[in-house]
Amino acid sequence: MGLTAAHWVYLAGVVLIVGVTIARKNVIVPALVATAVTAWVMTGSPIRGIQAIFDASLTAASELFNIFLIIAMVTALLGVLRAMKADQRMVTPFRTVMRGGWSAFVVLAVVGYGISLFFWPTPAVPLIGAILVPAAIRAGLPAMGAAMAIAIAGQGMALSSDYVMQVAPGLSAKAAGTTGSAVADAALVLSLITGVVALVITAVLLRRHLKQPSAVHLEQWEAGVVAELTPARRWLRRVKVTARQEPAEEEEKVAVGVTAGPPGDDRPRTRGGGGHHGNDGPPAFPEDPGSPAIEIDSPRVVRLSKVFAAVVPLAFLLMIVYMALGKFTNLVPSIEGGSAAALVGGLAAVIVVVAAMALDGPKKALTSVGGHVTDGLVFAFRAMGVVLPIAGFFFLGNADFAGKILGYEDGTPAPGLLVDLVTAAARHIPHSGVIVCFGMLVIGMACGLEGSGFSGLPLTGSLAGALGPTVGVSPSALAAVGQMGSIWAGGGVLVAWSSLLVVAGVTRVPVIDLARKCFFPVVAGLVASTIFAALVL
Template sequence: MGLELSALHWIYVVFIALIIGFMVKRRDTTLICIIGIFLLALVATGSLASSISGIFNSFIFAITELMSTILIISIIVAMSTVLTKSGINDVMIAPFAKFIKNPALAFWIIGIIMMIISWFFWPSPAVALLGAVLLPVALRAGLPALGVAMAMNLFGHGIALSGDFIIQAAPKLTADAASIPVGDVIAASIPLVITMGVVTTLSAFILLKRDMKLGRIKATENVGIVQDQAESEELLTLVQKKFFAVFIPLAFLLDVVALSILKLQGGDATALVGGTAVFILLILSLFAHKQQGLEKSTAYLIQGFQFGFKVFGPVIPIAAFFYLGDSGFNQIIGDYLPKTSLGIVNDLGAALAAAVPLTKEIAAVTLTGIGAITGLDGSGFSGISLAGSVAKLFGTAIGSGTATLTALGQITAIWVGGGTPPSTKNIPCVYRKTQKSTACINSVGPLIIPSAYSR
């Protein structure tokens, strides 16, 4: 290929293997990524001081690249907190309750509403916005609490989060790691998300109906959704709640129209949705808290930023390492790669293509496996930079399909890590109230009750 792999290339390969190994063991990879960054900088520059500085500079680079994503998630969560606290979410969701007449309608209506809300508000805030209102209705219609949790997870943390077509946080991470436009990842993910969504939701519904028929799962009304947020307060009149319940969806619907007409993607789409959320947050804070509106709006933003950095804290070191695989290397460490190098990942892809005959099938199976492995830690987001980087490597090796492989890795990582399997730690929890305790009910028995805002 005209380029002999250097020590930097081999160090990068070794640390990719180490990161995958630690993820298989469900261990944190932050330390491994930091050591990898340090060694790459040390071998490249030969300077201890530059190597230590490289760790910090890589974090700065990663945060800069991810800031728009962190910001939009933080603002959305802040706005969702106001909706929940003021009770607007109850008024927004209540009209759908009258259509829930039986268990089948309850499953599909809750799922579809969860998916739509998750596209705009992200799944974890959507749990709080939706669950407390529709769960009692679903239970009265005969759908077990487990069925509600299944619908909310599959449509929210599964379909909506793995595609993330509106906020575009997930495709931003994977596209950056693969060095391709966000729009390419989104376009490639659409048929994959549809296939995954149809197969999983239909299978879950059929199995749920079977277990209900056999009496293995029974409905009960003595169940609720765990929320650690403040209870709804009488901050607005019913007329004001109804007005905002119509105004807020209409505002985001206009955003969708603008995205389509103006053909906005990536950062431009994120900025439009984020700006709309900021205005809604400020307006609701002023209406709900009157004289304290200015201070409360700041308090809600602080809550949102705490959530955003809690979610992306583990992502930053991993992203910092994988940004070194492409153009980030020169910006973080300097121009130390061989003159003929096209970037560490591109060089490795070309070397792999020359050494091993690869096929699209092998690449697809490999990305599916890597995506699933990265999701084993229960996050869903922490490892998708790895999926994007490996997708670029294989796409370079086979000469095409980088966007599809990137989308495939993104989807499998988020479906495994996003809360859809019953054993992951972030599954939204439904619980049974008793006189002495509160037990979480799901398909694997009692669990520690997580926060509704765990991710």
């Protein structure tokens, strides 16, 4: 089937969104406009185009909500640990390994790669975020550097080869008409080249941003996002401070749920409820009248802090052991993919409840747990909600979601605009080994734009099987190149509306900024690995 007007409008929308992203501008408005116009042209109804704005975002929200929920649970866990200062104690053992920013960067990359290779990144990232990221921040590694290390090593290097589970190589090989082991071996080599090059470039870019180890970094990282004031509240605070001539520091203490002690006592005290809105102001759930504030330096809280600083890492370690037993033995059921992510989120929620009951008591825990979970949900949507309209536009180009967005309830098949455009472009690739390899890389990256690194593998595999023999390039190597492009882009490194959301959530950095920062190192690594594939494999 030839390209229609809808294809060209959709392509214009893709170019517009990519261009605005590169220009470091907000892409919500272009995404909304492109969604409406594309749906209008596809259906011929301007009303349907307006409805598609809502339906596309709703579809994206339903598909990505599991990621939002994981972010919320991990954020709630960090909140309850922070209330008893167990977070500070939990990262203490890692000081011997993470002595500075460089060692923290290496540890995050190595651990992220190892865990993601066996369990896939979505369940692996929250594990790292709950335990290792706070230690890395304390060691002096910037939050963006931690996010880039995890994304490149786990979401990119581990997932692009998928050497243990071999789901991705199996899809590529089946379409290319070759063996899965051949594609897996080629993908492993190319993923290592891409990842190492990207990590080295990232390390060079980070060298000026590393800091000396300090607990202040961790405190600022935790409080700076969860208690960030909205512009309106910040303006009101300045007005009140000016009127009353009171120091702004007192207002900031209230904003993060910390109250000053009696005169002459500088120790901070946290409120018993533990929960706050996450944006500003007093706790979301007020204390019972007359209830005393919890002293975080009291013997009871210190004991709880020590206990949960050991319990939390141990619980996640036992979970990893359980998952490993399911993977490599028949002793327990195998838990992979979405089931593993659900186990991580559920375990985090259980620990939140137990820790809150131990700290606040069973009665007050009913409100404090709600406060921590609310904080987590608010943070997840405030930090990640911006990607929903963008994801909705790219879902509109996917035949699996377009029918739902356009309201096709009678089973009418919806066109796959993105796949059609990629297939049409593939016909114009010159028959040269190097050019075909780079063409396959670009096609794979284009397929990954919809935020799913695996959905484009049948297409890249089919093209590899057809083009490889005609240009003297191994179909296995060519399929691996396409796999690199698709998964590094859509699997969660270059596309913000993918599982990169999890990385941004646990490290508390803007997801669009993270994708933009990763672009140059990752593309440089992909170019290097593609040249290697064209000349050696």
